[in-house]
Amino acid sequence: MTNNVANTKIVAIRFQPIGKVYHFDASHVEDIKVGDYVLVSTSRGKELGKVVSLLTNRSDMEEEGVKAIERLATAQEMVMRRLWQERELEALINCREEAAKLGLRGVKFAKAEFSYDGSRLTFLYNVEGDESVDLKELRKQMRKAHRKSRIEMRQVGPRDVAKLYRGMGACGMEERCCSKFLSEFSPVSIRMAKAQGVSLNPQEITGLCGRLRCCLLYEYEEYVEARKHLPKRNKRVVTPRGEGKVVDVLPLKDAVIVQLDDERKIEFSRDEIEPYDELHALKDKANQPCEIHPNGECTCGRR
Numbered sequence: 001m002t003n004n005v006a007n008t009k010i011v012a013i014r015f016q017p018i019g020k021v022y023h024f025d026a027s028h029v030e031d032i033k034v035g036d037y038v039l040v041s042t043s044r045g046k047e048l049g050k051v052v053s054l055l056t057n058r059s060d061m062e063e064e065g066v067k068a069i070e071r072l073a074t075a076q077e078m079v080m081r082r083l084w085q086e087r088e089l090e091a092l093i094n095c096r097e098e099a100a101k102l103g104l105r106g107v108k109f110a111k112a113e114f115s116y117d118g119s120r121l122t123f124l125y126n127v128e129g130d131e132s133v134d135l136k137e138l139r140k141q142m143r144k145a146h147r148k149s150r151i152e153m154r155q156v157g158p159r160d161v162a163k164l165y166r167g168m169g170a171c172g173m174e175e176r177c178c179s180k181f182l183s184e185f186s187p188v189s190i191r192m193a194k195a196q197g198v199s200l201n202p203q204e205i206t207g208l209c210g211r212l213r214c215c216l217l218y219e220y221e222e223y224v225e226a227r228k229h230l231p232k233r234n235k236r237v238v239t240p241r242g243e244g245k246v247v248d249v250l251p252l253k254d255a256v257i258v259q260l261d262d263e264r265k266i267e268f269s270r271d272e273i274e275p276y277d278e279l280h281a282l283k284d285k286a287n288q289p290c291e292i293h294p295n296g297e298c299t300c301g302r303r
Contacts (some may be wrong), residue, residue: 008025008027008066009025009026009027009029009032009054010023010024010025010026010054010055010066011023011024011026011032011038011051011053011054011055011069012051012052012053012054012055013038013040013049013050013051013052013069014049014050014052014183015047015048015049015050018163018178018179018180018181018182018183019183020183020184021052021053021183022040022049023055023066024038024040024066024067024068024069025066025067025068025069026038026051026068026069027068028068029069029071029072032051032054032072033051033054034051034052034053034054035050035051036050036051036072036073037049037050037051037072037073037077037078038050038051038069038070038071038072038073039069039070039071039072039073039077040067040069040070041067041070044120044152045115045119045120046070046115046116046117047115047116048073048077048081048115048116073116077116077117080116080117080118081116081117084114084115084116084117084118085114087114087118088111088112088113088114089112091112091114091121091123091145091146092109092111092112092123094142094145095109095112095123095138095142096109098138098141098142098145099138102137102138102141104133104135104138106127106128106129106131106133107125107126107127107128107133107135108125108126108127108128108161109123109124109125110124110125110126110156110160110161110164110165111123111124111164112124114149115149118148118149119148119149119150120149120150120152121142121146121149121150121151121152122151122152122153122154123142123151123152123153123154124154124155124156124160124161124164125153125154125155125156126155126156126157126158126160126161127155135153138153139151139153157185158209158210158211159178159185159207159209159211159214160185161209162176162178162179162207162208162209163176163178163179163182166179167179167208169207169208170206170207170208170213171213171215176207176208177214177215178209178214182214185214186214186217188211188212188213188214188216188217189212190205190212192212192216192217192220193205193212193216195220195223195224195227196216196219196220196223196251197249197251198216222251222252223251223252226251226252226254227249227251229254229270230249230251230254230255230256230270231246231249231256231273231275232246232249233246233247233248233249234246234247235275237256237258237268237273237274237275238273238274238275239258239260239266239268239272239273240268240272241260241264241266242260242261242262243260243261244258244259244260244261244266245258245259246258246259247259247265250267253267253269254269254270255267255268255269255270256268256270256273258273
């Protein structure tokens with residue numbers, strides 16, 4: 001473990017094309033560059049990863065520390081990695097067939113992943129609902145079929161499955177966000193759709209994974225910040241054309257739609273409106289009679 005991060009050469013590594021980034025110390029490796037493949041030790045054993053960036057700002061990493069990479073991958077290891085990857089589809093098909101024979105229901109096997117040297121074979125699966133699935137017998141069968149590999153069964157969420165399957169997004173993009181650039185998933189709530197005025201129709205806010213669309217998060221903070229400076233719906237306001245009630249809020253335009261007392265609906269910018277309650281409170285205060293102290297001074301300060 002490296003303690004003095006400021007004096008080390010830190011690189012960011014990915015183990016999957018659009019996967020989470022991990023940081024490692026590459027101080028002892030000369031001429032390492034983006035695009036190189038390296039061997040590192042992880043909690044799952046040795047893995048082969050790709051260098052995606054060289055870090056220059058490392059102030060936030062001093063407390064957690066970083067592990068050192070072992071070395072650059074050899075040409076033979078790269079060829080070995082490709083050969084094992086070519087066997088992943090066959091392993092996945094075999095796993096699905098055995099699961100069907102065992103009568104496993106409600107479990108979907110999405111991908112089989114060999115480590116670069118074939119020493120580990122991981123099956124990624126998703127379970128429908130909250131029910132647990134006993135995979136002991138299936139794991140036993142996979143050990144018989146792949147005797148040279150350590151078998152792992154790893155459960156993933158529906159968003160991870162959609163990412164693995166790729167395909168067109170619900171919005172019409174040729175490739176889903178999760179498969180194109182999202183390296184991690186952030187929590188998404190129905191509150192985010194409401195804040196942006198998005199229809200709550202499930203077909204419009206649900207992704208192909210069956211969960212709320214990740215894109216609801218993209219502009220949420222901008223909408224929240226914009227709404228802080230605008231009146232809410234049904235609030236009465238004073239406009240250049242008279243008093244009325246806010247019937248719609250347009251956060252990104254910094255404006256609102258106001259229904260005037262004569263039923264007309266007109267769009268006004270934030271600078272053109274004043275809160276009804278505050279304005280009338282000021283008028284009432286201005287019309288109140290002054291209270292005079294015994295010393296003759298006015299309490300309101302108007303005279």
